[in-house]
Amino acid sequence: MSHYKPYPVYKDSGVEWLGQVPGHWAVSPLKYVVTFRSGGTPSKDKQEFWDGDIPWASAKDLKKEQLEDTQDHLTELAVTSGAASLVPAGSVLVVVRGMILARIFPVAEAMVPMAINQDLKALHASSKLDGRFLAHLLRGLADESLCRLEEAGHGTKALRMEAWTSMQLTIPPSEEQCAILSHLDRETVRIDALVEKKARFIELLREKRQALITHAVTKGFDPNVKMKDSGVEWLGEVPEHWAVCKLSFRYSVELGKMLDEKKLTKTSLVPYLRNQDVQWGAINIQNLPEMDIHPAEIERYTVMDGDLMVCEGGDVGRAAIWRGESSVFGYQKALHRLRPRLQNTDTAEFFFFSLLTAKKRGVFEESDSKATIAHLPAEKFRQYRFAFPPKRExxxxxxxxxxxxxxxxxxxxxxxxxxxxLKERRSALITAAVTGQIDLREAT
Structure with missing residues (x-):
């Protein structure tokens, strides 16, 4: 932002974290320039209050800066009965309570009248503030808002309302707010378009990679090879010389040890892998917990180089190959350990890509509901059919x-x-603009 000029004259704001502000700007606590509206949740037991046409906003909806609709909706009866009330279009919505405050401070403008739940506040700007400027101002001061949090139980954060509403805001003259908004509109639209273009490029790269993997593990790379029907819907035709068989014919599938803290003796402690430690293509070995694995169980419940670890629960089928650790590591019951039955027949590197393709093609989903299975029992896993080229291939x-x-x-x-x-630049531009670090009155 080196091409922007500062204001010619600054003054001390009297607020340590805010520092210098333009000489002709005012500084005021938030509570003196806005009014607040709270929300609530109508009774879930009264179906007549739900699934109507009135948007009902909660924290999950504040992913966009301008909110025109929400995931949940209320009926007119919910409003007329007093179970909910509407905030007008132009309200600035913020999250004041929720786990999301541990990461970000969402701010959105309500583009239509809507109801809000108890975790949000609706702010209405006084005549000193343009509502859209207020929204940008709160975005620009997000870090300061997040400095005013308290624990609200169960890992949830909440704004300390007195501290937050006392937070000092910079207030430019009205015509200057319009100039700042005009420039921010142009720049944020330009940046957002670049972000969208790059995000689409990432999607295309991921699609290209998955197409490469899928073709590789179902067709191979020889364009002249004779094909055959695999008899497996998600595989389709495969090269004629490839084997198609149950997983159990080629790999041993062993479920890890059940953790029983009541029987923990601490005499044979071994660090162990959990479901969350196995991500696609990567295994965490830092700060692992320990469990008892007795010498007689070592071979069954520990991993060795080249083992393919597969999630039995959660993100079913997620997998990674264990590499290079000479120390003894166990694995919990939430993981399967796969080993080729014959080392000269199969390689885990190839089967890892087969699993990735199976996952992408919904193999581990229920055929009726398409809901991801909560668990993948070993016996069920062993019955799935896959394609296996010769090991060299x-x-x-x-x-x-x-x-x-x-x-x-x-x-x-x-x-x-x-x-x-780009996102950092966008945030920095908004902060600099609304706190007077840069002069946008004549910016083009």
Whole structure:
């Protein structure tokens, strides 16, 4: 933002964290320039209050800066009976209580009349403030708002309302607010368009990578190979010389040890992997808990180089390969350990990509409801059918996919970083504009 000029004259705001402000700007506590409206939740037991046409906003809706609709809706009866009330269009909505405050401070403008729940406040600007300027002002001072939190139980955060409503705001003259808004509108629209373009590019890269992987593990890379019907819907046709069989014919599938803290003796403690430690292609080994694994159980409940660890619950089928640790590590019952039955027949690197494709194609979903299975029992897992090329071809396919994926990952990382920088620039611009660090009165 080096091309922006500062104001010619500044004064001390009298607020340590705010510092200098333009000489002709006012400074005022939030509670003196806005009025507040609270919300609530009508009884869930009264169906006549729900699924109407009136938007009812909660924290999950404040993902956009301008809110025209919400996930949940109320009926007219909910409002006329007094179970809910409407805030007018133009209200500035903020989250004052919720787990989301541990990360961000959402601010949105209500574009239509709507009801809000008890975790939100609706702010109405006085004549000194343009409502849209107020929204940008609160976004620009988000870090200061988050400095005024308290614990609200069960990991939830809440604003300390007296401290927050006493937070000092910068108040430019009305015509200057309009100039600032005009410039922010132009710049944020331009930045948002760039972010959207780059986000779409990331989607295309991910689609390209998945298409590469899917083709590799179901068709191979020989365009002239004879094909056959695999007999498995999600596989379709596969090369004629590939085997198609149940997982149990090629891999041993062992579920980890059930953790029983009542029987913990602490005589044979071993760090162990949990479901959350296994992410796609990566395994966490930092700050692992420990469990008793007796010497007689070591072979059954520990991992060795090349084992494929697969999530039994949660994000069913998520997998990663265990690599290189010589120390003894166990694994909990929430994970499957897969090992090729014959080392000269299969390689976990290839089957990792097969699992990724199976997951993307909904193999681990219920055929009726399409709801993800909460758990994948070992016996059920063993019955799934997969395609298996000869081991040499498995290695060639896995190596090719890994090289191509690594190249795409470089682009993905670079693009994601570019998006993060654009978002940082957007936030910094808003903060600088609404606190008077830059003079936008004649900016083009």
């Amino acid at each position: 498995q290695r060639e396919i896995a190596d090719h996919v890994r090289i191509e994926s690594d190249s795409l990952d470089v682009l993905l990382t670079k693009t994601a970083r570019s998006i993060a920088l």
